Amino acid sequence: MGDNMADSVSSAFDADIELGSRILSSFHVDGRWVRPDGEQAVELISPATGRPIAAVVLGSTTDVDRAVHAARRAFDTGPWPRWSGPERARMLSRLSAAIASRLPLLSRLWTWEVGAPVRFADLFVPTLTAMMDYYAGLASTTAFEELRATRAGHARVVRQPAGVAALIAPWNAQSPILGYKLGAALAAGCTVVIKAPPETPFDALVIADCAQEAGLPPGVLNVVVGDAVAGAHLVSNAGIDKVSFTGSTATGKLIAKACADRMTRVTLELGGKSAAVVLDDAELDATLAALVPFTMPFSGQICFAQTRILVPRRLEQKFVEAYTAVIGGLQCGDPWDGATQIGPVASRRQRDRVLKYIETGRSEGARLTTGGGVAPECGEGFYVQPTVFAGVTPDMTIAREEIFGPVAAIMAYDDVDQAVGLANDSDFGLSGSIFTRDLERGYSVARRIRSGNVCVNGLEVAPNVPFGGFKQSGIGREGGPEGLGAFLEEQAIYLPTPLGAPS
Known part of the structure; x- marks a missing residue:
């Protein structure tokens, strides 16, 4: 990639024009734009070029405390x-409409900050408004109070808001994941x-x-924008x-440990090492067409990747x-x-981490069928070749640990029972998929997979369906009524039958 092409990539987004000085240099606290108290700045590096594109000021513990105090006051008074x-629903709809007008900007931000290909960003950024609209509808129809008869009278079961919530979404999919939490x-x-991460600091500010x-x-x-220190201070703050x-x-x-100390309510959506089970009756071309986009989407930097x-x-x-031929033909750049179809990974650190896993796969005896190194032909940034290993066994590191890169591991099984055993032989249980011509058979196998989400003949996430994991993939669910329930506390108020009223 020559200098002219690098300049073209780096100039595809003009932050001063598209974001403006307010978003680039301020935090948003108590309805106002405020200058950060912190003075520590870090460079935002373009994954596509490896060059600095912005300076990001990180919030201090004082910034965090100021934001928590504002949220606490807004909740208490x-x-x-x-x-x-219904009143909150109307405001949520207005917020969603305002966000909808910025979806092109948020999509471009995703590409600029961490290198998500525009075709991928354009597809998934609307998840943000889909979630906001769904929860606006749910807020307008949910019974936040119900009556239940008791021996002495009745109880009013009131679903109260949990209080001040700390929302922490990762750099890899900031806007869509915030949609689940914020809605x-x-x-x-x-x-x-x-708490916005340094890698994607501006999405939440938009x-x-x-x-x-x-x-x-x-x-x-x-x-506020902050690093791990700010995040730790936020979750341990007594106002949360x-x-x-x-x-x-x-x-x-x-x-989880920090929350346990204060019994703070917590929802955790964590890592994944998801298995795609191809049954013996699956049609090969249809399976590849459905599977390939979700084995290494966004260069594998998505928790539900079918790796x-x-x-x-x-x-x-x-x-x-067949799979190797398709993966080897993906357009990288x-x-x-x-x-x-395959862009860079998000950072030099991420690239080096993925390359280390690839080398581990080789050294442990897996057979490399395509890829396996950096991809200078794709650009000057942090590119890793789409990589496939065959002959992988369940004891290998690449079969057990989340790589978070464009690396897929193919494992063979002898019967369905063994396939289920291999799929469940993991510390994780976030996602999974089954490929078959027989949907009822697919459903039957899916029921045996210890994973929070399993799709048959594809992969889908929907606003009204819960998302989350078994085992070390997390605690609790986001999305659907279950996601709303995660931000509510149930209060029971007992009332006797009024004097003179029929019992």
């Missing part, structure tokens, strides 16, 4: 938690503090700008009642050859090019 569900939290009546435009009451939505975190299992465990592919042993060679 403001109108938001006391509005009815449910606001529908429930919580006030929130969003949403905050939309909240201000929509007229959300001050203090209901607050945003609920934590919703998406990220690595290692960090999730630390957050373990289980195939019948008698069909192994045929499948490996500039993420701003609409034809690009």
Whole structure:
């Protein structure tokens, strides 16, 4: 990639024009744009070129405390938690409409910040407004109070907002994941503090700008940008009642421990090592067409990537050859090019991590069928060749650990029972898929997979369906009524039968 092409990539997004100085240099606290108290700045590096594209000021513990105080005051004394569900629904709809006008910007941000190919970003960014619209509808129809008869009279079961919620979404899919958390939290009546990561610092600030435009009451939505230190301070803050975190299992465990100390309510959506089970009756071309986009989407940097592919042993060679040919033919290159299917990984650190896993796969005896190294032909940034290993056994590192890169492992099985055993032989249980011509058979096998989400003949996430994991893939669910329930507390108020009333 020559200098002219590199300049073209780096100039595809003009932050000063598209974001403006307010979003580039401020946090959003108590309905106002405020200068960060922290002075530590880090460079935002373009994954497509390896060059600096912006300076990001990280929030201090003082910034975090200021945001929590604003959210606490808005919850304790403001109108938001006391509005009815339909009232909050109307405001959520206004917020969603404001965000909808910025979806092209949020899609471009995803490409600029971490190198998501534009075709991928355009497809998944609308998840944000889909979730906001879904929870607006749910807020307008949910019974936040119900009556239950008791021996002495009745009880009113009231579903109260949990309180001040800390929302922490990862760099890899900031906007879509925030849609799950923010939509449910606001529908429930919580006030929130969003801790945006240094890698994708501006997405949540764009949403905050939309909240201000929509007229959300001050203090209901607050945003600071911070690193792990700021995140740890946020989750341990006494003003936080609920934590919703998406990220690595290692960090999730630390957050769970911090929340346990204060009995803070917590939802954790963590890592995955999902298995795609190809049954012996699956039609090869249809399976490849449905499977390939989800084995290494966004260069494999998505928690639900189907990175373990289980195939019948008698069909192994045929499948490996066909799958390898498709993966080897994926177009790698500039993420701003609409034809690009594989862009860069997000950072130099991420590239080196993925390459280390590839070398481990080789050293442990897996057979490399395509890829296996850096991809200078794709560009000057952090490109890794789409990589496929065959002959993988369940004890190998690449079969057990989340690589978070464009690496797929093919494993052979002898019968369905063994396939189920291999699929479940994992510390994780987030996603999975079954490929078959017989949908009822697919459903039957899916029921045996210890995973929070299993799809038959494809992969889908829907706003009204819960998303989350078994085992070390997390605790709790996001999406659907279950996601709303994660931000609510049930309160029972007993009342006797009034004097003179019939019992």
